[in-house]
Structures are given as structure tokens and as C-alpha cells.
Amino acid sequence: MDPAKHAGDVAVAVAKAYGIETMFTLSGGHVFPLYDGAVHEGLPIMDVRHEQSAVFAAEATARLTRKPGLAVLTAGPGVTNGVSGAATAHFNSSPVVIMGGRAPRSRWGSGALQEMDHPPLFQPITKLAFTAGSADSVGQDVETAFRTAVAPQRGPVFLDFYMDDLFSPAPEHLATTMSPSPLEPDTDALARIARLLREAERPVLVYGSDVWMDRAEQAAVDFAEAWRLPVIPNGQGRGILPAGHDLLVTRARGIAFGQADLVIVVGTPLDFRLGYGWFGGKDGAPPAKVVHLADAPSQLAGHIGLAGSAAGDLSLVLWGLAAACDEAGVNPARYSPWLTRLADSAAAAIAGDAELLAAESTPIHPMRIYGELAKVLADDAVVIGDGGDFVSYAGKYVEPRRPGGWLDPGPYGCLGTGLGYSIAARIARPSSQVVLLLGDGAAGFSLMDVDTLVRHKLPVVMVCGNNGMWGLEKHPMQLLYGYDVAADLQPQCRYDQVVTALGGGGELVTEPSQIGPALRRAFDSGVPYMVNIATDPEIAYPRNTTGI
Structure with missing residues (x-):
């Protein structure tokens, strides 16, 4: 010793x-x-x-x-x-x-x-x-x-x-850091899944965070492209197919999940974000068959009946499934009209957003912020979401161009992750833009850690959607009871002045025309900088009750 x-x-x-x-x-x-x-x-x-x-x-x-x-x-x-x-x-x-x-x-x-x-x-x-x-x-x-x-x-x-x-004194320890052998998937299970795809007319492929964490993003791209499958990403699955990819149908999510006859979910739980795994059944369509692919058997869904499942290293799973599809004679022409329909629907939704993404109304519509942000985001930007209504818009309108560029709290939904995530992102990606999207409610949980960014010279652009309320609670409570309590925050609270007091930079934005110039000043500043944007308190993110 x-x-x-x-x-x-x-x-x-x-x-x-x-x-x-x-x-x-x-x-x-x-x-x-x-x-x-x-x-x-x-x-x-x-x-x-x-x-x-x-x-x-x-x-x-x-x-x-x-x-x-x-x-x-x-x-x-x-x-x-x-x-x-x-x-x-x-x-x-x-x-x-x-x-x-x-x-x-x-x-x-x-x-x-x-x-x-x-x-x-x-x-x-x-x-x-x-x-x-x-x-x-x-x-x-x-x-x-x-x-x-x-x-x-x-x-x-x-x-x-x-x-x-x-x-106390302690003996040195030689760590044995060899990785365990990757788990091989069951080839018979993959063959059964391939047969389901062979018979499908309206398949959908969902890629989740574990595809990224398993380093399976290239296998995921190869599989989707080889079999021409429409893809909807979830969590850190975002960016695996880059923005603009012809198979990416995120904006047709409602139709895709509501009318699919086969949904293959890869690397993410069948939780509330995916309607608990209940797909299909909309507009006269029968319930969809559901396949779950995970990187460990413990992660396979047990709360619904699955038409197929397999567990293993996700690169091996996707490569194995591609080989099984080839052997089973899967023909993408069978479902190509479905892909065209979803792509057309997604394109129409994107075109329909143009007016609000450029809206000149005051108070500011939250969508206008994302219209301006899209103009200044680099391909390798890390975008972090910490909030409710405001960040929900990000999930729809921020489409990463590369994998590994999106962070949100995940299914636990814990507010206050933003500053910690930003600190880590700036260290992990020193040459990339780091953008933190904050609701004004979420800002109250961790804004003091701007001091950490300042002390350690970690520039981050913070964009605060400030509607003066707990939006996820205020609007639903009014709908349920006709009134709301414990849901109001200070209108146009100067969170930007908190950032400047801690040694960073910031400004309050109240007019749509100010958003773009303020964002450019934030990126050019080289310091932690908040663009605090007063948004319309009457606008609520449109939601349904299914989790889809």
C-alpha cells in the first residue's frame, strides 16, 4: 500500500x-x-x-x-x-x-x-x-x-x-474496464418481425434515445433508408435522420400514429409520450400491431400485447432485422403510397406554419421565436429544452440536423435541468452553439447557476419564453374548473437582469422585430446571455389527452 x-x-x-x-x-x-x-x-x-x-x-x-x-x-x-x-x-x-x-x-x-x-x-x-x-x-x-x-x-x-x-490510506486498484460482449438478438424473433413488415401497408418506424446511446445511429439510418420506412424520432432519437430527410415525417405524427397498421418502436419506452403503445384506431383504422426493440430484455414493454419484440445491441438488432427483411421478401413498394401520404401531410403542415413563424402580432406568439431561431442555429448546435408550453413548441419546430444535438428532461419531466445540462453541453461540445430554451417557470429552478457559467467562462445562449404563468397548469385548470389558482408568475419578470447581475448579458424583447437581432447579439456576445421574450399569455400549446 x-x-x-x-x-x-x-x-x-x-x-x-x-x-x-x-x-x-x-x-x-x-x-x-x-x-x-x-x-x-x-x-x-x-x-x-x-x-x-x-x-x-x-x-x-x-x-x-x-x-x-x-x-x-x-x-x-x-x-x-x-x-x-x-x-x-x-x-x-x-x-x-x-x-x-x-x-x-x-x-x-x-x-x-x-x-x-x-x-x-x-x-x-x-x-x-x-x-x-x-x-x-x-x-x-x-x-x-x-x-x-x-x-x-x-x-x-x-x-x-x-x-x-x-x-484513510487505501491500496491502489487496477480497474478492468473491458466492455462486455454485445447482446445478440434472437434471429427467430427478428424473422417474425420481418414477416409482419412484409404484410404491412401503413408501417411507421420510431427511433428513441437508446439508438443514440447505443451508438446505433448509422445502423438506424441504413435500415430506414434500405426499406423506405417513414420515421418519427423521440427524445435523443431526434437528428438521427436530419432535418429535411425525405423519410422524416415528424409533422405528420397524428396521422402516422392514428392510422398505422404496424409501428416498430426502437430504443424508447412505450410510455405516455407514445400513447402507452396504443397506435392506430383513428378514422376507422383498426388498432396497429406494435413491435418493440430494446437494448436489454428488461426494457421491453409488459403492459400491452406486442406483435413482436427483440432485445440486444441496437446496431445488431437493426442489422439483423435488415437481413431478415431481405430474406422475408419485404417490398417497400407495398407501402410507398403511405409514405407519400405522410410526406405530403408533413410538408403541408410545415407550409401551414409559415404565417405564425413570421407573425408580427404583439404580444409575441411563441412560434415566432422558433421562426427566428431556425435562421441562426448551426448544424452542430446543442439545443436544450427546460420548460412546459414554451419547450413543447421546440419539440415540434426545432428539427436537429445531426444526432446528439438535443437534450430535454425526458419522461420524468423534471424542471430545472437546463443550467446543469448547459454547463455539461458547453464542456462536451466546446466549439458548438449551446442554446437553452427556458420557460419562465423553469427559469426559477436553476438560474443562479448562471454564476457557474460566468465563473468558468462557459458561454450559453438562453432564450426564455416569458408568458408570466405556469402555462401547463393555468389553461387546463381554467378549462376544468372555470378558474385557476397558484398558476401566475410576474408578467415580464426581468430574468435577463438576473443574468446580467451575475456577470452575463441579456435583454428583454417585447416586439417580434426585436427577436432576430437580439438572438444574433446573444450568439456574438461570447458570454452567458439571456434573450428574455415576453410572449402572449393567451396562447396555449395545443394538446390532446392521449399522450400522442
Whole structure:
């Protein structure tokens, strides 16, 4: 044992072996040895203003780089402040390791500062939550945490350390970071799916976040193009087929999902975002057959009857399914009229948006903002959504041109992810535009971490859709009850002045003609900059009740 090595050194060395390039944290004495280890190992430390941002930044790092992310939280409230971030990572299947401090083993049970047994809080929202066994076991325990986080199905792991263990000498640990062999899909299952496609007349292909996370984006493009299938992306599946691709029919989503006879969902849960997997049945169409393809058997839907399913490495799944389609004699000509219909419908919807995307009305329609944003977004921009109604428009009108350029909170729907995600995006993509789309409600959760952007010189363009309300609640409550409560915010609140007070730049926009010039000033500024746009409070994002 090297007497100069303490357990914090060993923990950080193992983390670096698993590809960790940044430690996200908020300072706390229980985890000082982990900071000391980071200094010794040359691991950059990114300190934030709220622990939730540390975990959100670690999660965004995992989703953008497809390597694990690391957050370090001090004991007690530091750890509990990270629970929402862990839950978000859980629902997004993001490989994040959260390391927590813990009151000293030598004082455990006697009422030490911030003494709390953390793992039981995390067990329902992590793949594994545990306490390191001793100083001697720290290296192996950290390796267990990372190996568990990155194994299919990926997800977060929580590991805490007794404070006195971290300060104690510990043996070095040689991490074994070899990846497990990729899971091979069942070829018979793929053959059955190919036969379903052979008989289909109105198929739809859905690509979700795990296609990106599995590094299967090229296999996904090849499969869709080879068999001429209409594609609707979900989550980080956005951008796998770039904006303008002739198979991308996002804007015909209602018709596609309502009248399809076969829906093949790849790499995303059949949750509320996809109508819980209930497709078809609209305008006289029968219910659609549903096929679910996932990268781990545990992710296959169990709440509905599936016409087919397969699990495995998603590149292998898609390559195998392509071979099965060839053998089964799938003929895209059978469903080419359906593809044409969806493409025409999508084109008509895009053309129909032109008026509102260029609307000169005041107060500003939210769509006008996206009309202007589209003019200045680069192909490699990272666009982050943190909000309700305002960000819902982004889901419809921001179509990424490359994969890996979109981040939203995912199915957990946690507000406040935006600043943490922005910090991570600027680090992961230093030469790309980073654009944070904030609702004014969401801005209240994490805006103080603009200070982190400023201190660490991380320029981000923030666009706040400011309608002075909790729009997702106010309009539905009025519809249900004829009144609303607890749904109003300060009209035209100067969130931009918060940003300038913290050392960034910003301005309030109240006229449509001001939007484009303000966005250009934001991108040219080279600092964290908010364009705070007062939008029409009477406009609600149009929704239905099906989840589709």
C-alpha cells in the first residue's frame, strides 16, 4: 500500500479509468478527499451553485458523450438535493455515478453532523445504491459502481463513503474496464418481425434515445433508408435522420400514429409520450400491431400485447432485422403510397406554419421565436429544452440536423435541468452553439447557476419564453374548473437582469422585430446571455389527452 494514497485518490483514479473527464460538485467537507484526489489525478472540478445542477450536468455529460458522468455530493442535504437528478437519470437510463459523503464511521449512530443513511433513498431510482465497505475496498466499490452504470440497461448508481474511510490510506486498484460482449438478438424473433413488415401497408418506424446511446445511429439510418420506412424520432432519437430527410415525417405524427397498421418502436419506452403503445384506431383504422426493440430484455414493454419484440445491441438488432427483411421478401413498394401520404401531410403542415413563424402580432406568439431561431442555429448546435408550453413548441419546430444535438428532461419531466445540462453541453461540445430554451417557470429552478457559467467562462445562449404563468397548469385548470389558482408568475419578470447581475448579458424583447437581432447579439456576445421574450399569455400549446 502506498502510504501517500488515500481512498479519495483511489476513487478518482478508478473514475478516470472509466472515462470520467470532469467532476461536477458543490463544495462540502465530507468529500474533501475526493477533491484532493481530483487535484492529484489532474481531473477538472466543475463546482456549481446547487447540487441538483451537479447531477444534471453529470447526466447530460453521459447523454452527450455516451460515457459515464460523475457527480460528487457532500453528506445529508448535499445528497438529498441530488435526488431529482438521480430520478431523471433513472428514467433516461443515463449512466451516472453519484458519489456521496457520509458522516464518519467512528461517530456513526451518535448524531454526527448530517448523519443519514442515504442508499435507501436512492434504491428505487438507481440500478444500485450502496455504501463502500471500507477504505481498503474503495477501489473495487467504485469499479462496481461504474461497471453497473454502463452495463445494459444503462442507468445511475449511488455510492457513498464514510468520511473517515475516505481520509484513510487505501491500496491502489487496477480497474478492468473491458466492455462486455454485445447482446445478440434472437434471429427467430427478428424473422417474425420481418414477416409482419412484409404484410404491412401503413408501417411507421420510431427511433428513441437508446439508438443514440447505443451508438446505433448509422445502423438506424441504413435500415430506414434500405426499406423506405417513414420515421418519427423521440427524445435523443431526434437528428438521427436530419432535418429535411425525405423519410422524416415528424409533422405528420397524428396521422402516422392514428392510422398505422404496424409501428416498430426502437430504443424508447412505450410510455405516455407514445400513447402507452396504443397506435392506430383513428378514422376507422383498426388498432396497429406494435413491435418493440430494446437494448436489454428488461426494457421491453409488459403492459400491452406486442406483435413482436427483440432485445440486444441496437446496431445488431437493426442489422439483423435488415437481413431478415431481405430474406422475408419485404417490398417497400407495398407501402410507398403511405409514405407519400405522410410526406405530403408533413410538408403541408410545415407550409401551414409559415404565417405564425413570421407573425408580427404583439404580444409575441411563441412560434415566432422558433421562426427566428431556425435562421441562426448551426448544424452542430446543442439545443436544450427546460420548460412546459414554451419547450413543447421546440419539440415540434426545432428539427436537429445531426444526432446528439438535443437534450430535454425526458419522461420524468423534471424542471430545472437546463443550467446543469448547459454547463455539461458547453464542456462536451466546446466549439458548438449551446442554446437553452427556458420557460419562465423553469427559469426559477436553476438560474443562479448562471454564476457557474460566468465563473468558468462557459458561454450559453438562453432564450426564455416569458408568458408570466405556469402555462401547463393555468389553461387546463381554467378549462376544468372555470378558474385557476397558484398558476401566475410576474408578467415580464426581468430574468435577463438576473443574468446580467451575475456577470452575463441579456435583454428583454417585447416586439417580434426585436427577436432576430437580439438572438444574433446573444450568439456574438461570447458570454452567458439571456434573450428574455415576453410572449402572449393567451396562447396555449395545443394538446390532446392521449399522450400522442
